[in-house]
Amino acid sequence: MSNQSIAIVNYGMGNVRSVQKAIEYIAPNDYVFLTDDPGLISDADRVVFPGQGAMGACMKALKEHDLVDVIKSCALEKPFLGICLGLQLLFDHSEENDGTVGLSIIPGNIVKFQINNLKIPHMGWNTVKQLSKHPLWHKIDDNSRFYSVHSYYVQEHNKSVACGLTNYGVDFTCAIAKDNIFAVQFHPEKSQKDGLQLLTNFVNWNN
Amino acid sequence: MSLAKRIIPCLDVRDGRVVKGVKFVDIKDAGDPVEVAKRYDRDGADEITFLDITASHENRDTTTHMVEKIAEHVFIPLTVGGGIRKAEDVRSMLNAGADKVAVNSAAIINPELIPALCEEFGSQCIVIAIDAKQVSEQPPRWEIFTHGGRKPTGIDAIQWAVQMTEGDKGAGEVLLTSMDRDGTKDGFDIALTRAVSDAVQVPVIASGGVGNLSHLSVGVTEGGADAVLAASIFHFGEYTIEEAKTAMSKNGIVVRGP
Numbered sequence: 001m002s003n004q005s006i007a008i009v010n011y012g013m014g015n016v017r018s019v020q021k022a023i024e025y026i027a028p029n030d031y032v033f034l035t036d037d038p039g040l041i042s043d044a045d046r047v048v049f050p051g052q053g054a055m056g057a058c059m060k061a062l063k064e065h066d067l068v069d070v071i072k073s074c075a076l077e078k079p080f081l082g083i084c085l086g087l088q089l090l091f092d093h094s095e096e097n098d099g100t101v102g103l104s105i106i107p108g109n110i111v112k113f114q115i116n117n118l119k120i121p122h123m124g125w126n127t128v129k130q131l132s133k134h135p136l137w138h139k140i141d142d143n144s145r146f147y148s149v150h151s152y153y154v155q156e157h158n159k160s161v162a163c164g165l166t167n168y169g170v171d172f173t174c175a176i177a178k179d180n181i182f183a184v185q186f187h188p189e190k191s192q193k194d195g196l197q198l199l200t201n202f203v204n205w206n207n
Numbered sequence: 208m209s210l211a212k213r214i215i216p217c218l219d220v221r222d223g224r225v226v227k228g229v230k231f232v233d234i235k236d237a238g239d240p241v242e243v244a245k246r247y248d249r250d251g252a253d254e255i256t257f258l259d260i261t262a263s264h265e266n267r268d269t270t271t272h273m274v275e276k277i278a279e280h281v282f283i284p285l286t287v288g289g290g291i292r293k294a295e296d297v298r299s300m301l302n303a304g305a306d307k308v309a310v311n312s313a314a315i316i317n318p319e320l321i322p323a324l325c326e327e328f329g330s331q332c333i334v335i336a337i338d339a340k341q342v343s344e345q346p347p348r349w350e351i352f353t354h355g356g357r358k359p360t361g362i363d364a365i366q367w368a369v370q371m372t373e374g375d376k377g378a379g380e381v382l383l384t385s386m387d388r389d390g391t392k393d394g395f396d397i398a399l400t401r402a403v404s405d406a407v408q409v410p411v412i413a414s415g416g417v418g419n420l421s422h423l424s425v426g427v428t429e430g431g432a433d434a435v436l437a438a439s440i441f442h443f444g445e446y447t448i449e450e451a452k453t454a455m456s457k458n459g460i461v462v463r464g465p
Binding site (some may be wrong): 013017123145147149150170190195 | 208209210211212214248251253278279280282283284301302303304305306328329330332375378379408409411433434463464
């Protein structure tokens, strides 16, 4: 598919240029744009929901930009890719910032790594075990390494959404899939060949 | 299966060229930064660090443009440092496509800078760069030096590393350079690396002194580093990234396979 529009939700949190550059690289004929305009996000064919920094600040920025409703509706309607905090925000609640309420699109909570002798944040290239077949794993070997940087991780309430698993002192869900939503804790835009393949799979995904 | 230790080639960039010199003298040209970065990305580097060592302010735009060009072609994490003084500098580098920004002397001039940057951009993209020099053997003590290792600050390197990384608004990573070893090819200052790595909770990148592949392994196994940074051994073709990973892997270190 070409000439589709892909909105990257830009609410001022973190480095979304990397995400845009990576998608432009793998989908040169598509219209890939950064926006905080609910109307443009709503009209896009696909939505990428990145996020970095602290969850409290992200939720605050989403509300200030009037983006909560459009994110929720897009997550139900069209191919939707959450990245890093964009995965965590989909859940009910996070321990971060003395407790932050999320978007509650998927049931579950975000908790902090509590592991002796392991560096926080979990930063670097770790293996991702694919828990189920999914179009976004197309042409990506099981246990391939992806780049992550995060201090909190998801404990989903319903294991059926878990689609990828990483171990860092504890086994945690690093990818979730539910209907038209796919979300990853790692950064595909920074994970070289396999990351670019995942983004390619996303722009080609017809769920 | 576990988190891999990272190998990070470092581009010291002056006036738009990758350069490398011994203790900042005898500078050698190592090529165009964009081409060099693309080569390392292709060769399996886990990350790239771009340090702008251009002294003059007017070349900042050149740096931003170069970071943009690199970010268009390189899809591994890119850290940019050198001359970062304020939030605006961080923002322009992130907008250009950097993933992390390293802050060095500006954090010494203003110790409130790192917490402020972490609050605004998130700890995950702020790196505290520390240039340390040993000032006493017994007990071992290292101090922070500025101006390419010429100017002492009196600040204890270990305490500084802890101070700059602790709490919710601490930097997410330490780039630790031994000014005694930088450019010498004698290997990392292992005691320094170990002391900082044990003292902080965030990942530590060992830097300064790599002359052969075994130095990389020792940085991890004895120094406790989470990542190892090197420049000249890669720039001038002495070793490839793949050879470095093979050597580390033989020493039992988990690396991202070629």
